Amino acid sequence: MPITKKNLDQPDQHFEYGTAGQANYTVVGGSMVGRSVLHPGWNWDEYVKPYTDGDQSCPMTHNEYVISGQIRYLTDEGDEVLASAGDHLWIGPGHRAWVVGDEPFVAIDFEVGEFEDDEEG
Numbered sequence: 001m002p003i004t005k006k007n008l009d010q011p012d013q014h015f016e017y018g019t020a021g022q023a024n025y026t027v028v029g030g031s032m033v034g035r036s037v038l039h040p041g042w043n044w045d046e047y048v049k050p051y052t053d054g055d056q057s058c059p060m061t062h063n064e065y066v067i068s069g070q071i072r073y074l075t076d077e078g079d080e081v082l083a084s085a086g087d088h089l090w091i092g093p094g095h096r097a098w099v100v101g102d103e104p105f106v107a108i109d110f111e112v113g114e115f116e117d118d119e120e121g
Helices: none
Strands: 013-016 021-028 031-038 062-068 070-075 080-084 088-091 095-100 105-111
Touching: 021 105, 062 080, 070 105
Parallel strands: none
Antiparallel strands: 013 021, 021 031, 031 105, 062 088, 062 105, 070 080, 070 095
């Protein structure tokens, strides 16, 4: 069986949030993993919502592990969760988020679904 390796420092997809952070994603074997580094002041409404197709909240499902910092999630149903270092979250569609505190939020996101590799290597 072959081995495919990619590095998040050389991502397949890169999202820049100005001075508020960035997210890098790679696709390997049909799965996607991302690393987000979001600085204090980052929030979904300001830095992501304007680039969606009019979505009022995130339409994606996330399987996330928090490395450092804190983030607060609010679902469309009104559930609210504060996530911190060491937390593992399953976040369904219909949520918004914002960084809490003075420390950057860093997380690894194992995206749910089937994704096509742009290239293997």
